[in-house]
Amino acid sequence: MAFESIKELMALHNKTGKEVWQLIMEEDAHDRNTTPENSFEKMGAMWTAMKASSDNYDPSLRSSAGLSGGDGERIRQYKKKCISGEFMGEVIAEAISMAESNACMRCVVAAPTAGSCGVIPAVLIPYVRKHNTPEDKIIKGLFTSAGFGQIIAKRAFIAGASGGCQAEIGSASAMAAAMLVYLQGGSAEQSASALAFALKSLLGLVCDPVAGLVEVPCVKRNVIGAVNAITSADMALAGIETMIPPDEVIDAMREVGLAMPSSLRETGLGGLAATPTGVNIAKNMPRLGSYN
Protein backbone atom coordinates (compact mmCIF):
# COMPACT_ATOMS: atom_id res chain seq x y z
CA MET A 1 0.00 0.00 0.00
CA ALA A 2 2.14 2.90 -1.32
CA PHE A 3 5.55 3.90 -0.04
CA GLU A 4 5.96 5.09 3.53
CA SER A 5 8.70 7.56 2.69
CA ILE A 6 10.69 9.10 -0.13
CA LYS A 7 13.74 7.55 1.50
CA GLU A 8 12.21 4.10 1.02
CA LEU A 9 11.38 4.86 -2.62
CA MET A 10 14.91 6.16 -3.30
CA ALA A 11 16.46 3.10 -1.63
CA LEU A 12 14.39 0.74 -3.77
CA HIS A 13 15.29 2.75 -6.87
CA ASN A 14 19.01 2.50 -6.05
CA LYS A 15 18.78 -1.19 -5.17
CA THR A 16 16.75 -2.39 -8.17
CA GLY A 17 17.93 0.12 -10.76
CA LYS A 18 14.29 0.54 -11.78
CA GLU A 19 13.03 4.03 -12.55
CA VAL A 20 10.81 5.73 -9.99
CA TRP A 21 7.75 5.80 -12.29
CA GLN A 22 8.06 2.04 -12.79
CA LEU A 23 8.26 1.29 -9.07
CA ILE A 24 5.17 3.42 -8.54
CA MET A 25 3.27 1.72 -11.36
CA GLU A 26 4.17 -1.74 -10.05
CA GLU A 27 3.12 -0.77 -6.53
CA ASP A 28 -0.22 0.49 -7.84
CA ALA A 29 -0.80 -2.71 -9.83
CA HIS A 30 -0.06 -4.74 -6.70
CA ASP A 31 -2.24 -2.51 -4.52
CA ARG A 32 -5.27 -2.66 -6.81
CA ASN A 33 -4.73 -6.29 -7.72
CA THR A 34 -4.31 -5.56 -11.41
CA THR A 35 -1.58 -5.66 -14.08
CA PRO A 36 1.05 -2.97 -14.70
CA GLU A 37 -0.39 -2.64 -18.23
CA ASN A 38 -3.80 -1.84 -16.78
CA SER A 39 -2.25 0.71 -14.42
CA PHE A 40 -0.39 2.36 -17.32
CA GLU A 41 -3.57 2.46 -19.36
CA LYS A 42 -5.47 4.06 -16.49
CA MET A 43 -2.84 6.78 -16.11
CA GLY A 44 -3.11 7.32 -19.86
CA ALA A 45 -6.84 7.92 -19.37
CA MET A 46 -6.03 10.60 -16.76
CA TRP A 47 -3.82 12.36 -19.30
CA THR A 48 -6.54 12.13 -21.95
CA ALA A 49 -9.07 13.60 -19.51
CA MET A 50 -6.66 16.40 -18.58
CA LYS A 51 -6.16 17.36 -22.23
CA ALA A 52 -9.91 17.24 -22.85
CA SER A 53 -10.55 19.58 -19.88
CA SER A 54 -7.99 22.00 -21.26
CA ASP A 55 -9.43 21.84 -24.80
CA ASN A 56 -12.97 22.32 -23.51
CA TYR A 57 -12.25 25.54 -21.62
CA ASP A 58 -15.08 27.96 -22.28
CA PRO A 59 -14.22 31.61 -21.49
CA SER A 60 -17.88 32.60 -21.57
CA LEU A 61 -18.77 30.43 -18.55
CA ARG A 62 -19.31 31.88 -15.08
CA SER A 63 -19.63 29.92 -11.84
CA SER A 64 -23.02 29.59 -10.07
CA ALA A 65 -21.86 32.13 -7.50
CA GLY A 66 -20.61 34.44 -10.26
CA LEU A 67 -17.11 34.77 -8.77
CA SER A 68 -15.10 32.93 -11.45
CA GLY A 69 -14.74 32.76 -15.21
CA GLY A 70 -13.08 34.36 -18.20
CA ASP A 71 -9.71 35.25 -16.65
CA GLY A 72 -7.88 32.33 -18.27
CA GLU A 73 -8.69 33.80 -21.66
CA ARG A 74 -7.63 37.27 -20.49
CA ILE A 75 -4.12 36.07 -19.67
CA ARG A 76 -3.98 33.96 -22.85
CA GLN A 77 -4.57 37.09 -24.91
CA TYR A 78 -1.86 38.88 -22.96
CA LYS A 79 0.76 36.11 -22.87
CA LYS A 80 3.18 37.58 -25.44
CA LYS A 81 3.63 40.62 -23.18
CA CYS A 82 4.28 38.58 -20.02
CA ILE A 83 7.18 39.91 -17.97
CA SER A 84 8.17 36.31 -17.24
CA GLY A 85 8.04 35.34 -20.93
CA GLU A 86 5.49 33.65 -23.17
CA PHE A 87 5.99 30.15 -21.74
CA MET A 88 5.15 31.38 -18.26
CA GLY A 89 2.17 33.23 -19.75
CA GLU A 90 0.86 29.91 -21.04
CA VAL A 91 1.42 28.31 -17.64
CA ILE A 92 -0.56 31.05 -15.89
CA ALA A 93 -3.34 30.84 -18.48
CA GLU A 94 -3.61 27.07 -18.19
CA ALA A 95 -3.67 27.16 -14.36
CA ILE A 96 -6.46 29.74 -14.29
CA SER A 97 -8.47 28.15 -17.11
CA MET A 98 -8.46 24.73 -15.48
CA ALA A 99 -9.39 26.08 -12.05
CA GLU A 100 -12.16 28.19 -13.64
CA SER A 101 -13.51 25.15 -15.46
CA ASN A 102 -13.66 23.39 -12.11
CA ALA A 103 -15.53 26.31 -10.51
CA CYS A 104 -17.95 26.28 -13.46
CA MET A 105 -18.83 22.59 -12.99
CA ARG A 106 -16.88 21.27 -15.95
CA CYS A 107 -15.07 17.94 -15.91
CA VAL A 108 -11.52 18.05 -14.46
CA VAL A 109 -8.91 15.65 -13.09
CA ALA A 110 -8.51 16.16 -9.34
CA ALA A 111 -4.73 16.27 -8.93
CA PRO A 112 -4.52 15.76 -6.04
CA THR A 113 -7.78 17.66 -5.33
CA ALA A 114 -10.38 19.47 -7.41
CA GLY A 115 -9.35 22.81 -5.89
CA SER A 116 -5.74 22.28 -7.03
CA CYS A 117 -6.64 20.68 -10.39
CA GLY A 118 -4.93 23.46 -12.37
CA VAL A 119 -1.36 23.05 -11.11
CA ILE A 120 -0.16 19.87 -12.83
CA PRO A 121 -1.80 20.52 -16.23
CA ALA A 122 -0.54 24.13 -16.08
CA VAL A 123 3.07 22.98 -16.16
CA LEU A 124 2.52 19.82 -18.18
CA ILE A 125 0.46 21.05 -21.14
CA PRO A 126 2.68 24.02 -22.13
CA TYR A 127 5.80 21.89 -21.49
CA VAL A 128 4.61 19.07 -23.73
CA ARG A 129 3.62 21.54 -26.44
CA LYS A 130 7.04 23.16 -26.36
CA HIS A 131 9.10 19.97 -26.20
CA ASN A 132 6.90 17.68 -28.27
CA THR A 133 7.12 15.08 -25.49
CA PRO A 134 6.01 11.57 -26.51
CA GLU A 135 2.83 10.33 -24.82
CA ASP A 136 4.42 7.43 -22.94
CA LYS A 137 6.94 9.78 -21.37
CA ILE A 138 4.12 12.09 -20.26
CA ILE A 139 2.36 9.16 -18.62
CA LYS A 140 5.58 8.16 -16.85
CA GLY A 141 5.85 11.74 -15.64
CA LEU A 142 2.32 11.52 -14.23
CA PHE A 143 3.25 8.30 -12.39
CA THR A 144 6.25 10.07 -10.87
CA SER A 145 4.02 12.94 -9.81
CA ALA A 146 1.25 10.74 -8.38
CA GLY A 147 3.68 8.47 -6.53
CA PHE A 148 5.33 11.36 -4.74
CA GLY A 149 1.87 12.78 -4.01
CA GLN A 150 0.83 9.49 -2.48
CA ILE A 151 3.71 9.69 -0.02
CA ILE A 152 2.64 13.23 0.92
CA ALA A 153 -0.93 11.98 1.47
CA LYS A 154 0.38 9.11 3.59
CA ARG A 155 2.70 11.16 5.82
CA ALA A 156 0.65 14.37 5.95
CA PHE A 157 -2.55 15.31 4.08
CA ILE A 158 -3.80 16.66 0.77
CA ALA A 159 -7.11 18.22 1.86
CA GLY A 160 -7.45 21.90 2.71
CA ALA A 161 -9.90 21.01 5.49
CA SER A 162 -7.18 18.89 7.09
CA GLY A 163 -4.03 20.94 6.59
CA GLY A 164 -4.80 24.23 4.86
CA CYS A 165 -3.96 25.23 1.29
CA GLN A 166 -0.34 24.10 1.73
CA ALA A 167 -1.81 20.58 1.70
CA GLU A 168 -3.65 21.16 -1.59
CA ILE A 169 -1.77 23.69 -3.71
CA GLY A 170 1.46 22.91 -1.83
CA SER A 171 1.17 19.18 -2.55
CA ALA A 172 0.12 19.76 -6.16
CA SER A 173 3.11 22.07 -6.63
CA ALA A 174 5.50 19.51 -5.11
CA MET A 175 4.06 16.77 -7.33
CA ALA A 176 4.41 18.97 -10.42
CA ALA A 177 8.00 19.89 -9.53
CA ALA A 178 9.04 16.23 -9.19
CA MET A 179 7.36 15.48 -12.54
CA LEU A 180 9.12 18.35 -14.34
CA VAL A 181 12.51 17.12 -13.15
CA TYR A 182 11.72 13.67 -14.54
CA LEU A 183 10.58 15.12 -17.89
CA GLN A 184 13.79 17.16 -18.14
CA GLY A 185 15.88 14.04 -17.59
CA GLY A 186 16.89 14.78 -13.99
CA SER A 187 17.64 12.10 -11.40
CA ALA A 188 15.25 10.61 -8.84
CA GLU A 189 17.09 12.49 -6.08
CA GLN A 190 16.64 15.74 -8.02
CA SER A 191 12.89 15.03 -8.29
CA ALA A 192 12.81 14.57 -4.52
CA SER A 193 14.73 17.82 -3.99
CA ALA A 194 12.36 19.70 -6.30
CA LEU A 195 9.44 18.35 -4.28
CA ALA A 196 11.07 19.60 -1.09
CA PHE A 197 11.74 23.08 -2.54
CA ALA A 198 8.17 23.43 -3.77
CA LEU A 199 6.59 22.31 -0.51
CA LYS A 200 8.91 24.43 1.64
CA SER A 201 8.02 27.57 -0.29
CA LEU A 202 4.29 27.12 0.28
CA LEU A 203 4.52 25.94 3.89
CA GLY A 204 1.93 27.67 6.04
CA LEU A 205 -0.42 28.64 3.21
CA VAL A 206 -3.91 28.77 4.72
CA CYS A 207 -7.23 27.64 3.24
CA ASP A 208 -9.56 30.66 3.49
CA PRO A 209 -12.08 30.46 0.65
CA VAL A 210 -14.57 33.32 0.38
CA ALA A 211 -18.10 32.07 1.10
CA GLY A 212 -16.60 28.60 1.52
CA LEU A 213 -16.44 28.15 -2.26
CA VAL A 214 -13.55 26.78 -4.36
CA GLU A 215 -13.15 30.10 -6.18
CA VAL A 216 -11.55 33.04 -4.36
CA PRO A 217 -8.58 32.79 -3.85
CA CYS A 218 -8.32 29.13 -5.00
CA VAL A 219 -8.40 29.79 -8.76
CA LYS A 220 -5.38 32.10 -8.69
CA ARG A 221 -3.52 30.06 -6.10
CA ASN A 222 -3.23 27.40 -8.78
CA VAL A 223 -0.94 29.88 -10.55
CA ILE A 224 1.52 30.15 -7.68
CA GLY A 225 1.49 26.36 -7.39
CA ALA A 226 2.47 26.00 -11.05
CA VAL A 227 5.06 28.78 -11.14
CA ASN A 228 6.61 27.56 -7.90
CA ALA A 229 6.88 24.04 -9.39
CA ILE A 230 8.89 25.37 -12.32
CA THR A 231 11.33 27.39 -10.23
CA SER A 232 11.70 24.46 -7.80
CA ALA A 233 12.46 22.04 -10.65
CA ASP A 234 15.02 24.44 -12.10
CA MET A 235 16.79 24.79 -8.75
CA ALA A 236 16.99 21.01 -8.38
CA LEU A 237 18.18 20.52 -11.98
CA ALA A 238 20.87 23.14 -11.43
CA GLY A 239 22.27 20.89 -8.71
CA ILE A 240 21.01 22.74 -5.65
CA GLU A 241 20.26 20.28 -2.85
CA THR A 242 17.64 20.57 -0.16
CA MET A 243 19.07 21.13 3.30
CA ILE A 244 16.06 19.52 5.00
CA PRO A 245 15.38 15.99 3.63
CA PRO A 246 12.09 15.71 1.64
CA ASP A 247 10.42 13.37 4.16
CA GLU A 248 11.14 15.83 6.96
CA VAL A 249 9.69 18.66 4.87
CA ILE A 250 6.48 16.64 4.43
CA ASP A 251 6.39 15.95 8.18
CA ALA A 252 6.83 19.68 8.82
CA MET A 253 3.88 20.40 6.52
CA ARG A 254 1.82 18.04 8.67
CA GLU A 255 2.94 19.75 11.88
CA VAL A 256 2.11 23.18 10.48
CA GLY A 257 -1.29 21.96 9.27
CA LEU A 258 -2.18 20.49 12.63
CA ALA A 259 -1.22 23.76 14.31
CA MET A 260 -3.52 25.79 12.06
CA PRO A 261 -6.73 27.02 13.69
CA SER A 262 -9.88 25.59 12.11
CA SER A 263 -10.85 29.08 10.89
CA LEU A 264 -8.00 28.71 8.36
CA ARG A 265 -8.85 25.18 7.24
CA GLU A 266 -11.63 25.47 4.65
CA THR A 267 -14.32 26.68 7.00
CA GLY A 268 -14.68 30.04 5.28
CA LEU A 269 -14.37 31.77 8.66
CA GLY A 270 -10.88 33.29 8.58
CA GLY A 271 -8.34 35.00 6.36
CA LEU A 272 -9.70 36.39 3.07
CA ALA A 273 -13.12 34.91 3.83
CA ALA A 274 -13.36 37.06 6.96
CA THR A 275 -12.46 40.36 5.26
CA PRO A 276 -15.34 42.88 5.01
CA THR A 277 -15.57 42.21 1.25
CA GLY A 278 -15.39 38.45 1.74
CA VAL A 279 -18.15 38.55 4.34
CA ASN A 280 -20.28 40.72 2.06
CA ILE A 281 -19.86 38.33 -0.87
CA ALA A 282 -20.89 35.44 1.37
CA LYS A 283 -24.05 37.31 2.39
CA ASN A 284 -25.16 37.64 -1.22
CA MET A 285 -24.66 34.01 -2.21
CA PRO A 286 -27.36 32.11 -4.07
CA ARG A 287 -29.48 30.08 -1.70
CA LEU A 288 -30.85 26.58 -1.82
CA GLY A 289 -34.33 26.30 -3.14
CA SER A 290 -34.08 29.47 -5.20
CA TYR A 291 -34.80 27.33 -8.29
CA ASN A 292 -38.03 25.85 -6.94
Add this chain to the structure above:
Amino acid sequence: MNLFDIMGPVMVGPSSSHTAGAVRIGRVSRQLLGERVEEAEIFFHGSFALTGAGHGTDKAIIAGLLDMETYDIRIPQSMEIAKNEGMIFTISAIDLKNAHPNTVLMYLKGKSRELEIQASSLGGGRISIDSIDGIQTSFSAEYPTLIVHNEDKAGHVAQITSMLADKNINIATINLYRNKRGGYAVMVAETDDPIPFEIIKELEKAEGIIKATYLN
Protein backbone atom coordinates in the same frame (compact mmCIF):
# COMPACT_ATOMS: atom_id res chain seq x y z
CA MET B 1 -4.97 6.33 -0.53
CA ASN B 2 -4.85 4.62 -3.88
CA LEU B 3 -2.70 6.14 -6.63
CA PHE B 4 -5.72 7.23 -8.65
CA ASP B 5 -7.20 9.06 -5.67
CA ILE B 6 -4.10 11.24 -5.97
CA MET B 7 -4.06 11.54 -9.79
CA GLY B 8 -7.82 11.55 -10.19
CA PRO B 9 -10.68 11.05 -9.99
CA VAL B 10 -11.97 12.56 -13.21
CA MET B 11 -14.89 14.58 -11.91
CA VAL B 12 -17.22 17.47 -12.50
CA GLY B 13 -16.16 20.31 -10.19
CA PRO B 14 -15.91 22.29 -8.12
CA SER B 15 -15.51 20.20 -4.97
CA SER B 16 -14.74 16.56 -4.30
CA SER B 17 -16.71 16.67 -1.05
CA HIS B 18 -19.57 19.01 -2.01
CA THR B 19 -19.98 17.94 -5.65
CA ALA B 20 -18.45 14.52 -6.42
CA GLY B 21 -19.35 13.15 -2.96
CA ALA B 22 -22.92 14.39 -3.37
CA VAL B 23 -23.23 12.70 -6.77
CA ARG B 24 -22.04 9.45 -5.20
CA ILE B 25 -24.54 9.74 -2.33
CA GLY B 26 -27.35 10.30 -4.84
CA ARG B 27 -26.27 7.39 -6.99
CA VAL B 28 -25.85 4.95 -4.09
CA SER B 29 -29.29 6.01 -2.79
CA ARG B 30 -30.78 5.36 -6.22
CA GLN B 31 -29.19 1.89 -6.22
CA LEU B 32 -30.45 1.21 -2.71
CA LEU B 33 -33.97 2.17 -3.74
CA GLY B 34 -33.51 -0.34 -6.54
CA GLU B 35 -35.65 1.49 -9.06
CA ARG B 36 -36.14 4.86 -10.75
CA VAL B 37 -36.68 7.71 -8.28
CA GLU B 38 -40.08 9.30 -8.83
CA GLU B 39 -40.22 11.56 -5.79
CA ALA B 40 -37.42 12.94 -3.63
CA GLU B 41 -37.60 15.11 -0.55
CA ILE B 42 -34.03 16.29 0.11
CA PHE B 43 -32.71 18.04 3.22
CA PHE B 44 -29.20 19.52 3.43
CA HIS B 45 -27.49 19.91 6.78
CA GLY B 46 -24.47 21.98 7.86
CA SER B 47 -22.01 23.02 5.18
CA PHE B 48 -24.18 21.34 2.53
CA ALA B 49 -26.98 23.74 3.47
CA LEU B 50 -24.72 26.79 3.77
CA THR B 51 -22.56 26.40 0.65
CA GLY B 52 -24.56 23.82 -1.33
CA ALA B 53 -25.97 26.24 -3.89
CA GLY B 54 -22.53 27.70 -4.68
CA HIS B 55 -20.92 24.26 -4.90
CA GLY B 56 -23.67 22.78 -7.04
CA THR B 57 -24.43 20.23 -4.31
CA ASP B 58 -28.11 20.49 -5.25
CA LYS B 59 -27.43 19.67 -8.91
CA ALA B 60 -24.98 16.96 -7.86
CA ILE B 61 -27.41 15.09 -5.62
CA ILE B 62 -30.14 15.16 -8.28
CA ALA B 63 -27.63 13.94 -10.87
CA GLY B 64 -26.80 11.01 -8.62
CA LEU B 65 -30.48 10.20 -8.14
CA LEU B 66 -30.68 10.07 -11.94
CA ASP B 67 -27.87 7.46 -11.81
CA MET B 68 -25.19 9.76 -13.25
CA GLU B 69 -21.50 9.17 -12.44
CA THR B 70 -19.26 11.85 -10.89
CA TYR B 71 -17.74 12.65 -14.30
CA ASP B 72 -21.03 13.02 -16.18
CA ILE B 73 -20.96 16.33 -18.03
CA ARG B 74 -24.76 16.60 -17.72
CA ILE B 75 -24.49 17.20 -13.94
CA PRO B 76 -24.95 21.01 -14.26
CA GLN B 77 -28.23 20.39 -16.13
CA SER B 78 -29.49 17.62 -13.83
CA MET B 79 -32.47 19.58 -12.49
CA GLU B 80 -33.88 20.25 -15.94
CA ILE B 81 -33.29 16.61 -16.88
CA ALA B 82 -35.04 15.42 -13.70
CA LYS B 83 -38.04 17.66 -14.41
CA ASN B 84 -38.22 16.43 -18.01
CA GLU B 85 -38.17 12.85 -16.78
CA GLY B 86 -41.00 13.62 -14.38
CA MET B 87 -39.08 13.37 -11.14
CA ILE B 88 -40.63 15.50 -8.40
CA PHE B 89 -38.15 16.89 -5.91
CA THR B 90 -37.74 19.50 -3.19
CA ILE B 91 -34.52 20.61 -1.55
CA SER B 92 -34.37 22.49 1.72
CA ALA B 93 -32.15 23.06 4.73
CA ILE B 94 -32.42 21.11 7.98
CA ASP B 95 -30.58 21.09 11.30
CA LEU B 96 -29.75 17.50 12.25
CA LYS B 97 -28.41 16.47 15.65
CA ASN B 98 -24.91 14.95 15.80
CA ALA B 99 -24.48 14.84 12.04
CA HIS B 100 -21.30 15.35 9.97
CA PRO B 101 -21.17 18.90 8.48
CA ASN B 102 -21.72 17.54 4.96
CA THR B 103 -24.88 15.53 5.52
CA VAL B 104 -28.02 14.96 3.50
CA LEU B 105 -31.26 13.31 4.57
CA MET B 106 -33.60 12.04 1.84
CA TYR B 107 -37.01 10.47 1.51
CA LEU B 108 -37.19 8.68 -1.82
CA LYS B 109 -40.14 7.07 -3.57
CA GLY B 110 -40.11 4.85 -6.60
CA LYS B 111 -42.90 2.95 -8.29
CA SER B 112 -43.05 0.22 -5.67
CA ARG B 113 -40.41 1.01 -3.06
CA GLU B 114 -39.60 3.75 -0.58
CA LEU B 115 -36.36 4.63 1.19
CA GLU B 116 -35.30 6.98 3.94
CA ILE B 117 -31.57 7.54 3.86
CA GLN B 118 -29.05 9.76 5.63
CA ALA B 119 -25.51 10.02 4.27
CA SER B 120 -22.44 12.22 4.62
CA SER B 121 -19.59 13.26 2.35
CA LEU B 122 -16.29 12.82 4.16
CA GLY B 123 -13.89 14.52 1.71
CA GLY B 124 -12.07 13.42 -1.43
CA GLY B 125 -15.31 11.96 -2.79
CA ARG B 126 -15.57 9.36 -0.03
CA ILE B 127 -18.99 8.93 1.56
CA SER B 128 -20.66 7.22 4.47
CA ILE B 129 -24.21 5.88 4.58
CA ASP B 130 -25.28 6.84 8.09
CA SER B 131 -28.81 5.51 8.26
CA ILE B 132 -31.28 3.51 6.21
CA ASP B 133 -35.00 3.61 7.00
CA GLY B 134 -34.23 5.12 10.37
CA ILE B 135 -31.71 2.45 11.40
CA GLN B 136 -28.19 3.69 12.02
CA THR B 137 -25.57 2.22 9.69
CA SER B 138 -22.00 3.02 8.70
CA PHE B 139 -20.59 1.91 5.38
CA SER B 140 -18.64 3.45 2.51
CA ALA B 141 -20.24 1.81 -0.56
CA GLU B 142 -16.72 1.34 -1.96
CA TYR B 143 -16.90 -2.47 -1.99
CA PRO B 144 -19.56 -4.75 -3.35
CA THR B 145 -22.12 -4.34 -0.56
CA LEU B 146 -25.12 -6.47 0.30
CA ILE B 147 -27.82 -4.85 2.41
CA VAL B 148 -30.50 -7.09 3.85
CA HIS B 149 -33.50 -5.87 5.80
CA ASN B 150 -34.90 -8.66 7.89
CA GLU B 151 -36.94 -9.50 10.96
CA ASP B 152 -34.62 -9.59 13.96
CA LYS B 153 -34.68 -13.37 14.55
CA ALA B 154 -32.06 -16.05 15.11
CA GLY B 155 -30.50 -17.67 12.08
CA HIS B 156 -30.72 -14.95 9.43
CA VAL B 157 -27.05 -14.05 9.57
CA ALA B 158 -25.96 -17.69 9.37
CA GLN B 159 -28.32 -18.26 6.47
CA ILE B 160 -26.91 -15.34 4.49
CA THR B 161 -23.23 -15.99 5.23
CA SER B 162 -23.56 -19.65 4.26
CA MET B 163 -25.20 -18.65 0.97
CA LEU B 164 -22.19 -16.41 0.25
CA ALA B 165 -19.71 -19.09 1.36
CA ASP B 166 -21.37 -21.59 -1.01
CA LYS B 167 -20.52 -19.29 -3.91
CA ASN B 168 -16.97 -18.81 -2.61
CA ILE B 169 -17.52 -15.11 -1.86
CA ASN B 170 -15.25 -13.74 0.86
CA ILE B 171 -16.84 -11.28 3.28
CA ALA B 172 -14.58 -8.30 4.07
CA THR B 173 -16.78 -6.79 6.80
CA ILE B 174 -20.19 -7.56 8.22
CA ASN B 175 -22.30 -5.38 10.48
CA LEU B 176 -25.71 -5.71 12.03
CA TYR B 177 -27.96 -2.86 13.02
CA ARG B 178 -31.44 -2.94 14.55
CA ASN B 179 -33.98 -0.59 16.04
CA LYS B 180 -35.04 -2.83 18.94
CA ARG B 181 -34.78 -6.49 19.95
CA GLY B 182 -37.05 -8.69 17.92
CA GLY B 183 -37.92 -5.79 15.64
CA TYR B 184 -36.46 -4.78 12.33
CA ALA B 185 -32.79 -5.35 11.49
CA VAL B 186 -30.41 -4.34 8.74
CA MET B 187 -27.36 -6.40 7.84
CA VAL B 188 -24.60 -4.81 5.78
CA ALA B 189 -21.95 -7.12 4.32
CA GLU B 190 -19.04 -5.81 2.27
CA THR B 191 -17.44 -8.49 0.11
CA ASP B 192 -14.18 -8.84 -1.81
CA ASP B 193 -15.92 -10.36 -4.80
CA PRO B 194 -19.05 -9.37 -6.68
CA ILE B 195 -22.23 -11.17 -5.61
CA PRO B 196 -24.18 -12.99 -8.33
CA PHE B 197 -27.67 -11.71 -9.07
CA GLU B 198 -29.33 -15.06 -8.28
CA ILE B 199 -28.21 -14.84 -4.62
CA ILE B 200 -30.02 -11.52 -4.25
CA LYS B 201 -33.15 -13.00 -5.87
CA GLU B 202 -32.97 -16.08 -3.64
CA LEU B 203 -32.54 -13.90 -0.55
CA GLU B 204 -35.54 -11.75 -1.36
CA LYS B 205 -37.71 -14.86 -1.43
CA ALA B 206 -36.42 -16.25 1.88
CA GLU B 207 -38.67 -16.17 4.94
CA GLY B 208 -38.20 -13.22 7.28
CA ILE B 209 -36.30 -11.17 4.70
CA ILE B 210 -38.07 -7.90 4.06
CA LYS B 211 -35.85 -6.60 1.29
CA ALA B 212 -32.36 -7.16 -0.12
CA THR B 213 -30.36 -4.66 -2.10
CA TYR B 214 -26.95 -4.82 -3.61
CA LEU B 215 -24.41 -2.14 -4.51
CA ASN B 216 -21.53 -2.75 -6.85
